[in-house]
Amino acid sequence: MSNTTYATASVITLSPFEVIIVPFQDDQDSIFKNLTFMTTLAKGLSENLINSSHNYTSNALYSGEQRLCTYILQGSYKNYFFDNLTDVAATIGISYRHLLLLLNKLCDDGILKREKRKFQITDMEQLKYRSSEAEYFKINH
Numbered sequence: 162m163s164n165t166t167y168a169t170a171s172v173i174t175l176s177p178f179e180v181i182i183v184p185f186q187d188d189q190d191s192i193f194k195n196l197t198f199m200t201t202l203a204k205g206l207s208e209n210l211i212n213s214s215h216n217y218t219s220n221a222l223y224s225g226e227q228r229l230c231t232y233i234l235q236g237s238y239k240n241y242f243f244d245n246l247t248d249v250a251a252t253i254g255i256s257y258r259h260l261l262l263l264l265n266k267l268c269d270d271g272i273l274k275r276e277k278r279k280f281q282i283t284d285m286e287q288l289k290y291r292s293s294e295a296e297y298f299k300i301n302h
Contacts, residue, residue: 243279
């Protein structure tokens with residue numbers, strides 16, 4: 162829709178995802194005259210912009226521990242966290258060494274328990290309390 166013939170963005174995912182491609186010819190294509198489609202597209206783009214802004218603000222305002230706790234809360238499955246640690250460090254904007262220090266601290270504090278290549282969340286309330294989303298969890302959970 163930007164009239165470029167090259168990619169203007171790239172995506173790296175930490176888990177599988179699905180993509181829907183909507184082909185169109187140019188601005189005159191009938192899809193652009195469909196108000197429902199355009200409204201849904203605009204809503205999705207605005208939500209992405211808000212999330213991007215929130216992520217940028219989080220990196221600037223929250224500590225590494227708060228960002229890590231938030232990441233674990235959002236990425237855990239059945240109280241287990243098992244993402245690739247190199248990717249986690251890059252995603253939350255800290256060094257791999259700092260990530261290991263923070264994970265060890267969370268284990269020492271009884272919030273996480275290391276099990277081979279994964280971590281079990283043993284104190285969900287403390288993890289929520291230490292996250293950058295602590296206020297959100299107080300209100301919504």
